[in-house]
Amino acid sequence: MSVYLDYAATSPLRDEVLSVFTEHLKVIGNPSSVHSSGQAVRRLLEEAREIIAAAVGAHRSEIIFTSGGTESNNLAIKGLFWQRKNESVDRNIVISTGTEHHAVIDPIEWLVKHEGAEAKWLEVSHDGEINISSLQDYVDKNHERISFISIMWANNEIGVINDIAAITKIAARYQIPVHSDAVAAFGHTEVNFANSGLATLSISAHKVGGPVGIGALVVARSAKLEAIAHGGGQERGIRSGTLNAAGAQAFALAAKLAAQEHSAEEIRLSALRNDLVDRVLLIDPTAKLTGASLPRLANNAHFVFRGCSGDSLLFLLDQAGVCVSVGSACQAGINSASHVLLAMGRDEIDAWGCLRMTLGHESTQADVDAFIAALPAAIAGARKAGLAN
Ligand SMILES: Cc1ncc(COP(=O)(O)O)c(C=O)c1O
Structure with a gap:
């Protein structure tokens, strides 16, 4: 059995969630049907909606089911853009950062290419911190043309937590909607939609022990979105398609457990993570912990090993039975430097030399020990291979 330290890519399905999921897969009925079978499935779905809403601090009517984080981000970004264009054709500026997941960057770039959007990529420091005062200045000067702002709650690669309250406060002065991708944050830090001031927020089941x-x-009752898929008018007409009741039940249980356990897990995982960080720095004092001075997710440790290729480290650790990542799993397989580190103004050597370890509900001290035992040989091998440049 390999050691799994890649929870930010996907997390193991919890046993109790698997039971709920499989139990409901055989339940017959389309939740939009009026007969009793359909209505029974509708009840399962509404029960799940209520539980997910409670876990994320939202009202049940604000939960729009989707197929995951990528679809949620696309719906928010395109839906908000078209809605704001309907209100005023001049509103075409989308504000975000180059450190976002590709599920945010790519739909924005698509809007630039096909819909006349103008992207404003905010400055991010070497550590991954957004420059809030430059955002304030930019919004004050351009508010009449700003469509919306999209800033992730926490970064999936480097674990840095953004100051969402400061961003929504700036936007609120001009009624500019703010979207946040909370796929990496939800379940690993407190995420409360009602207190956030956000218009929309994305979450995904497989990052928290769900399928x-x-x-x-999550779409605020006051927020307006154009639909991007048209059909049966489900989900307030925002997202058509027959609803996935078994998935919703499984997601609800995973979300409930993640929300219930997150305070205790934050303490347990940060102790494991801190131990991992300390021992990495003993093995290689030249390794640099990313975002060391900033608030970060308790389950994330991201390092730059200058002079090593992250891909070589990943490969050698995998050979030793330890699964880690160089960055976003969606980019894995594509040999490229981290777009997140490059957007932070780091050079190519840093952007090629990243290694991310992320922990979760099944992680133990033995996993950290196994990683630490395998690391010296992996670093030596990667340096010898001379793959960094
Ligand atoms: C921050 C972030 N946003 C979006 C996604 C995409 O989510 P999904 O895999 O559910 O489409 C991911 C997945 O890696 C992510 O980490």
Whole structure:
């Protein structure tokens, strides 16, 4: 059995969630049907909606089921852009950062290419901190043309937590909607939609012990979105398609457990993570912990090993039975430097030399010990291979 330290890519399905999921897969009925079978499935779905809403601090009517984080972000970004264009054709500026997940960057770039959007990529420091005062200045000067702002709650690669309250405060002065991708944050730090001032927020089940293929876009009751998929008019007409009741039940249980356990897990995982960080720095004092001075997710440790290729480290650790990551799993397989580190103004050597370890509900001290035992040989091998440049 390999040691799994890649929870930010996907997390193991919890046993109790698997039971709930499989139990409901055989339940017959389309939740939009009026007969009793359909209505029974509708009740399962509404019960799940209520539980997910409670876990994320939202009202049940604000939960729009989707297929996951990517769809939620696309729906928010395109839906907000078109809605704001309807209100005023001049509103075409989308504000975000180059450190976002590709599920945010790419739909914005698509809007630039096909819909006349103008992207404003905010400055991010070498550590991954957004420059809030430059955002304030930019918004004050351009508010009449700003469509919306999209800033992730916490970064999936480096674990840095953004100051969402400061961003929504700036936007609120001009009624500019703010979207946040909370896929990496939810379950690992407190995420409360009602207190956030956000218009929309994305979450995904498979990052919190639920199945792949279901997630939600939380849409404030006051927010307006154009639909991007048209059909049966489900989910307030925002997201058509027959609803996935078994997935929703499984997601609800995973979300409930993640929300219930997160305070205790934050303490347990940060102790494991801190031990991992200390021992990495003893093995290689030249390794640099990313975002060391900033608030970060308790389950994340991101390092730059200058002079090593992250891909070589990943490969050698995998050979030793330890699964880690160089960055976003969606980019894995594509040999490239981290776009997150490059957007932070780091050079190519840093951007090639990243290694991310992320922990979660099944992680133990033995996992950290196994990683630490395998690391010296991996670093030596990667340096010898001379793959960094
Ligand atoms: C921050 C972030 N946003 C979005 C996604 C995409 O989510 P999904 O895999 O549910 O489509 C991911 C997945 O890696 C992520 O980490």
